[in-house]
Amino acid sequence: MITPRRILATAATEFRIARRNRWVIIAMALMALFALVLTAAGSAPTGGLGVDRLSVTVASLTSLAVYLVPLLALLMSFDAIAGEVERGTLPLVLTYPVSRAEILLGKLLAHLAVLGLAVGAGYGVAALAALLTDAGSLAGMPALWRLLWSSLALGATFLGAGYALSSLARRPSGAAGLAIGLWLGLVVLYDLGLLAAVVADNGGWFTTSAFPVALLANPADAFRLFNLSASAATAAVSGVGGAAAVIPLWQSLVSVLVWPLVALALAHAAFRRVIP
Amino acid sequence: MMTSTLKISALTKRFGDVAALSDVSLAIQPGERVALLGHNGAGKSTMMKIILGLIPATSGRVEVCGAMPGSATARAQVAYLPENAAFHPALTGLEQLRHYLSLRSEDPGQAQQLLDQVGLGAAARRRIGTYSKGMRQRVGLAQALIGAPRLLVLDEPTSGLDPVSRRDFYALLDQFAARGTAILLSSHALTEVEARTDRIVILSGGHLVAEGSLPALRRLADLPVALHVTARNGYAPALMDALPGAILVGGALHMACPQSEKLALLGRIAGLGDKVADLEVLPPSLEDIYSHFSRRDGQ
Numbered sequence: 186m187i188t189p190r191r192i193l194a195t196a197a198t199e200f201r202i203a204r205r206n207r208w209v210i211i212a213m214a215l216m217a218l219f220a221l222v223l224t225a226a227g228s229a230p231t232g233g234l235g236v237d238r239l240s241v242t243v244a245s246l247t248s249l250a251v252y253l254v255p256l257l258a259l260l261m262s263f264d265a266i267a268g269e270v271e272r273g274t275l276p277l278v279l280t281y282p283v284s285r286a287e288i289l290l291g292k293l294l295a296h297l298a299v300l301g302l303a304v305g306a307g308y309g310v311a312a313l314a315a316l317l318t319d320a321g322s323l324a325g326m327p328a329l330w331r332l333l334w335s336s337l338a339l340g341a342t343f344l345g346a347g348y349a350l351s352s353l354a355r356r357p358s359g360a361a362g363l364a365i366g367l368w369l370g371l372v373v374l375y376d377l378g379l380l381a382a383v384v385a386d387n388g389g390w391f392t393t394s395a396f397p398v399a400l401l402a403n404p405a406d407a408f409r410l411f412n413l414s415a416s417a418a419t420a421a422v423s424g425v426g427g428a429a430a431v432i433p434l435w436q437s438l439v440s441v442l443v444w445p446l447v448a449l450a451l452a453h454a455a456f457r458r459v460i461p
Numbered sequence: 462m463m464t465s466t467l468k469i470s471a472l473t474k475r476f477g478d479v480a481a482l483s484d485v486s487l488a489i490q491p492g493e494r495v496a497l498l499g500h501n502g503a504g505k506s507t508m509m510k511i512i513l514g515l516i517p518a519t520s521g522r523v524e525v526c527g528a529m530p531g532s533a534t535a536r537a538q539v540a541y542l543p544e545n546a547a548f549h550p551a552l553t554g555l556e557q558l559r560h561y562l563s564l565r566s567e568d569p570g571q572a573q574q575l576l577d578q579v580g581l582g583a584a585a586r587r588r589i590g591t592y593s594k595g596m597r598q599r600v601g602l603a604q605a606l607i608g609a610p611r612l613l614v615l616d617e618p619t620s621g622l623d624p625v626s627r628r629d630f631y632a633l634l635d636q637f638a639a640r641g642t643a644i645l646l647s648s649h650a651l652t653e654v655e656a657r658t659d660r661i662v663i664l665s666g667g668h669l670v671a672e673g674s675l676p677a678l679r680r681l682a683d684l685p686v687a688l689h690v691t692a693r694n695g696y697a698p699a700l701m702d703a704l705p706g707a708i709l710v711g712g713a714l715h716m717a718c719p720q721s722e723k724l725a726l727l728g729r730i731a732g733l734g735d736k737v738a739d740l741e742v743l744p745p746s747l748e749d750i751y752s753h754f755s756r757r758d759g760q
Binding site: 190191194195197198202272280282283284 | 515540546549551604
């Protein structure tokens, strides 16, 4: 049975540890800095698109979040189980009347809170800059809100994946390697591979049938698709984002919402097999 | 009717081809303090982990407070102190204990009082990363005292504690035992276990080789009793003649005899009258008894 009290107790302690380890301040500063750089760099070419400034900012932030949110999530989660195994703190906590699901949910809640503060800071700074320079930016608020919660869903997916890797590796160094590999694979190489395949395929079966499915199957791509196809500023981006036009919104929404659950289920299954 | 707090029957644990525990049976009653002795690798920690539900048994039955080990019911009533207790270094002692209190649905406000109880009150607001090994051990002890556990499982609880802290620690255990908590502790410090526990269980190579109170084990081992006889000035040669088998060590005659012949030998020594200045009878120590049992299994 899952008890909120024990989840919250675990979350409070984990959040305190994240704060002590400077994770909160590092994550917030990182996101705010990148968002500011993006805003400054992206301020020039918006004039002729006919969309408000904030919507354009959201489109740029989406490209930023696709890289940074999974990275932050994996950096926070790779140590979650393996670190406890190595420090020797896991056996004791597992003799307490707290289930492994409650431990995982407590850690997830704390790490999501850190991530929420980080993306809140980053998106907040960028949104403020957009609102200050373009009064019409209020029209982009729904897009910003969508970006915010879908970033947390993306974060939850990679946190869950990080816990699963952390449980499988048993050692922090091994878990770190797996986490970096997962990030490179899903966020960087996956898209490159798809692009190469599309180019080689030259408009054949792969491009029309397999490519959309492949995009939806990757949580990072689904996140990008969801935000871009919902946004009025699709035209402002190029590359894989162009595919957003042909994949229905509900499909990417389902992928964005289902992936966190799948990742957490994997994390729980892997954590259950850890023998302290 | 008194029900056992812990009941183990025919417990076997195998890691691959290696048997860590073979056919071990044991019961501990409420308020009983039981010491678990054995070499490194004898199966003590494995047995504790099975009782706590951290690892499954290969075969046999274990019942903790009438429930399956590791079940919610069992975990709510069992407290554990691991060997080399470890905690997150970024947390203070106070924060760590508040967390553990919350997990046991107890008031986190008791944290300071628990730390005072183990002599850590002054360091409560310092990070555990700055604590010495002995201080971490006390944090471990403090968390084991949370609530009213019916079973305390303590793995080498006094390692890293100084003698005064050890005495305080056993005084705390006595309070718990008096309230009906069953205690299972492992230790290498045989002499302190001798005075502070009701029953001793010796594991060797995964087998339970002896179990009982110290006097009972002493009878069972039937180890020779040592006698030291000090002769009055000049009478040592005479005593040597009267007591064959004795050897002279620094003016005193050392000899040993089986338990069954002890009284007869004492009678003979008493019969030597004022040639004898002093007589000491040294029963086999716990160390002797322990080595006797733990070697019996061909280790």
